Amino acid sequence: MFVMSVVTALVLLALLTQAGVLAVQRAFPPQGRMVEVDGAVLHVVDIGPRGYGMPIVMLHGASSNLEAMRRPLGDLLAKDHRVILIDRPGHGWSTRMRRQDSTPQIQARMIDEALGKLGIDRAIVVVHSWSGALGARLALDHPSRVAGLVMLAPVTHPWRGGVGRYNEIIATPVIGPLLAYTVTLPLGYFVAEAGARSVFLPQMMPDGFVRDSATPLLLRPREFIANACDLVTLKEAVAAQVSRYGEISAPVTIIAGELDKTVSTNIHARPFAAMVPNAKLIALPDLGHMVQNAVPDLVKTEIETMIGKIVPVQAAAD
Secondary structure, three states, X not given: OHHHHHHHHHHHHHHHHHHHXXXXXXXXXXXXXXXXXXXXXEEEEEXXXXXXXXXXXXXXXXXXXXXXXXXXXXXXXXXXOXXXXXXXXXXXXXXXXXXXXXXXXXXXXXXXXXXXXXOOOOXXXXXXXXXXXXXXXXXXXXHHHEEEEEXXXXXXXXXXXXXXXXXXXXXXXXXXXXHHOOOHHHHHHHHHHHHHHHHHOOOOOOOOHHHHOOHHHHHOHHHHHHHHHHHHHHHHHHXXXXXXXXXXXXXXXXXXEOOOOOOOOOOOHHHHHHHOOOEEEEEEOXXXXXXXXXXXXXXXXXXXXXXXXXXXXXXXXX
């Protein structure tokens, strides 16, 4: 009787999850185009004026999608610049074929291929949080594509501890998918708001952020599993690339907060800035993790300052 009750409950939760997935996808449909690359199909939103100037590529962190970079920062930049926002492989409306495609190295290759297909030869790459490691890898492995790198609260180095027991369980074969396809979405609706709010501290989360950033897409099983895999493999991935940071030749600007409880500035941003030859670190005393939301005007100014220095040099070289 007990076993039958458990099985019945799991079946009902699985059906509820599938209904929830359909509802979420109707509420937050894709906004851009799909670009096929080796191992994935990437969802790309291309906004702002074209035909002149240095394009800006924006890459989101963990537990999010391109909308987390679009509002307000991407929309602000798109008033004067071409902005390309990309859902990382497995996130938002991007897919990926293999679980092991969770590392910055592999995702950097996919994104470089997508940019080539979009005709983006060189760009300013703006990254947040998890994608700090991805941006560094792009600059290392695909330097001709990266004219400059702007990093917001970036992950760059190994850290003590893990990434949460639940993520480790979800990334485990069999038991992880079982949970993801039954309980994650129903439970997630109750905790998404509080979880997002905690990441903003000490700043206040903007009203409507969870809706405006399409955060509920994360609760879909395939994306929740992909996100967990990204997180549990990240420490080993950054440990493998740390020794190469001195090879980064592109100009780098890092903006981080001293009060960031999600990604420590002392563990990541400061050591990274010390290792990269052409790096500038802006550490703000009262800033938390969501740099793009808290100080978008500052980020825009730093991006435009970087473009202003790069374009004359590039023109002289041409």
